[in-house]
Amino acid sequence: MKAKTYRIGEAATLLNLKPYVLRFWETEFKQLIPIRTQKGQRMYSEQNILLLRAIRHLLYERGLTIEGARKVLGQYEEIHGSITGPEFPGPEIEAFCAGSGTEKPLYGTEASGAIDVEEIITELASLRDLLITGRH
Structure with a gap:
């Protein structure tokens, strides 16, 4: 069965x-690569749609800048290895970006939208210790 694709308008x-x-985001997010027909028309896969939803959430609901959204997507890639593979991005990217799933996003989630620098420093120190000792 052929995977569902959507024209840019759809x-x-x-x-x-x-x-x-959508055309602008293609220039800003390297992970967003729609399929092109022989006539050059953009066709978005289900994976593209999930990625676009995550980008929209980061920019419009979380209020991140494009650079901030790129960083979050980069963090996702570091943790999961890929956003563009055949199985990625799955629903977990939406949970990751929204902070509503089991994964905690790596950016501030306070109601004010401010980033808790002390929390980040503590988390980074913890990660450094894990890397040094090699234990989980």
């Missing part, structure tokens, strides 16, 4: 965005 409607936003 994807934009599905995500409640304008097509020009």
